[in-house]
Amino acid sequence: MPQTLTPTEHRVLAAIDMDGLIAYLSELVAIPSLGGSPEENLAQEHVAAQLTRMGFEVDSWQIDLPTVQAHPACSWEVAREAALGVVATLPGAGDGPSLLLNGHVDVVPAGDVASWRFPPWQASIENGRIYGRGALDMKSGLCCAIFAAKAIQTAGIRLRGDLRIQSVVGEEDGGLGTLASLLRGHRADAAIIMEPTELRVAPAQAGAHNFRITVRGLAAHGCVREEGVSAVEKFVPIQHALLELERRRNARDHGPLFMHYELPNAICIGTVRAGNWASSVPDTLVAEGRYGIAVGEDPLLARHELEAAVAQAAADDSWLRDHPPTVEWWGGTFDPGATPVDHPVVAELASALTDATGAPAILNGMTYGSDMRLLVNVGQIPSVLFGPGDIRRAHCPDEYVDIADLRAVTRTLALTVLRFCGVV
Template identity: 50%
Template sequence: MKLAASGGALTPEERRAAEAVDAERLFALLADVIAIESVANRETPAQQRVAKEMRAIGLETDVWEIDFERLRRHPAYTADVDRRDGLGVVGTMGRGEGRTLILNGHIDVVPAGEVARWTHPPFELTQRGGRLFGRGVVDMKGQLCSAVEAARALREAGVELAGALQVQSVIGEEDGGSGMLATIERGHTGDGAIVVEPTEFVIAPAQAGALSFRLTVPGLAAHGALREEGVDPVEKFIPIFQRLRTLEAERNRDVADVLFRGEALPFALTMGRLRAGIWPSTVAESLVVEGRYGVAPGEELAGARRALEGAVAEAASGDAWLRDHPPTVEWTGAQFAAARTDESDPVVSALAGAVQSLGGTEPRVGGVRYGADMRLLVNQGQVPTVLFGPGDVRRSHRPDESIHAEDLVDTARILAVTAIRFCGLLASGSPARELPDRV
């Protein structure tokens, strides 16, 4: 995205805030958090660094230990790792007498994998050719630092918001959203939210859901030299695989939601891991498939599950062995519901207006295929939410993750202007309120 040099139709306060964005400070914070390997259950040092920055720029900062024993009893809790401890971090500014805008990002990252496959060290911020490299620059430490910098720029510019701006740094997004759920349960909600996902500057008021499943196809073990005396579950899986591909095509035909039209496969059904057998010269006793099942906004999850279970049962009904030894489907791990916000909501219009004023062109509005913490804000917190941020999700979860450096700076400017338009300005002469820390 190229921001217009003129700054478009900005008010004096908006212009001051946009001009107060400090790229060097943004990148310095990002370098610090990139250096912290904040994978699942190891996010606390990174959260402490973000909280320190929030306090330094004058935000009311709430830092708390998440009670996972209690949180696990919540019906929306779906973490697919054994969560033990972690911090929630929320920084707030503004008078709190108008609308509250949330800027949300997650601090956790996926593992770097084989470090030898990286050109640059994954946990060291590297700048080259106008791009930043490092695990999390796209997903999504880079955008989170842009949100923090937006708040700092508003303070630096002397902007007093009538409402409130919250910057939320959450853990556990990659494994089910436990940090987002804990933040909502803490009481940190608002009138609108922007989750700073890498949407390539597309405003996304809709996200698909994704349900994890485990399919087990039974077989009958036999010595490899006597293969005909066994039942090969790999062979039995073939018609099930074909029926699931047909189900996927059916579910992606004539997509109702306009925000997903034009996408080749918005609600994909992926069978990502297959395991069978215990020994090369033994017919496998069973085959286990673990996969991801895309669901549409507004779709009833129970109905979606029944459709997959029914497709498996239908395929199995044509085989004598599987009729007597039916495959089983289990719903395990992360269960990401879909989410939708109306395109006419004020958070959408405020963000779109800020992008257009700073960039000179009308932003594209669309849906994203992947699950995100947006679903919890919308479905549990009742907060109208959009996904928006720089970067291409295709560059995340892989070696040499990278993003255009200037895009992060532009994002901070957009978020600062959006906050002014959504939250409003404190009337002239109204005293500012000092906000204490909560720890």
């Protein structure tokens, strides 16, 4: 145990209820809170009930969807008839900085359940890991925050600044829930978002915008295919152009936080749909993907760069020249976001991590999209990503988180809250 902990800090760390955390995480995993499903709001109610029991002042409200969706920073992919906002406040004495801990309850679909070894909608524990959809991304991080706060209460500590726990819907499809919380006025002097960072302290996050490219060909019966133009064949030069664009963009200097990434701003074609009959020349191909955007880069200029690359590839092709592919931007629109590495929330988190775990803090940028850019860019709240587990285990079968990570993150969050908000 490091020597730098105060007796108060020792008391708080000792009060962390890991069994309770795992049990509560298991309850949340058992709610299939897919984005847009009724269970997404059930999970919110479950979190609100827990925070109410803990004595937080809980603001739980029906989000006014049309108003939020009219905001220029709003993006979403799934339809919602109702969405619940939940922000719980543990009021401080009023003479310290406030801290916001943000986590989302929505999860992505389980996909083909046959490819899971464990049931997706039930927490399974094996060899120190908890498996299940959302066990990693990011019900675990949210539980760490709740149980860090619980330990502070159990230890009888009164904070100087307010502590807020923000539980949100809609992160996976664009961040509607966090934006709604900001628009409702829930703010703080700094924020931590408990997304999976492998315990890295991440004060910067690259962006990712979803694109859709539609390539038009010319239909013909397959037996006279030379009289048609295959949209599948005409997509090949577009593919090449995107790979070349990705190479160019990633050859640029992205700074020390991103230097360990091979492709800090990946361009990923995620889906392709073309044609509807085996024996016809396909006249349409639709490809959807994600376009990585660098920290500090203007997202609109970045979009133009992709559009120009597609247009150039089209100009070099005799058919595409006269039938240019279209580029649309849709759904998830995660701008990049960053907080100065010397901001107190970054420094406190880094030293708390070392004190809580004995390991040196590593500062990294993250390359996946999250709600960080909303807190930073829209809310002007200095924010940092920090959470258990590896994003590579998210969105795939047998998603899991290590219990050791849960413990490390909960301890680190508890110390960070004590130090950032201050203790009366």
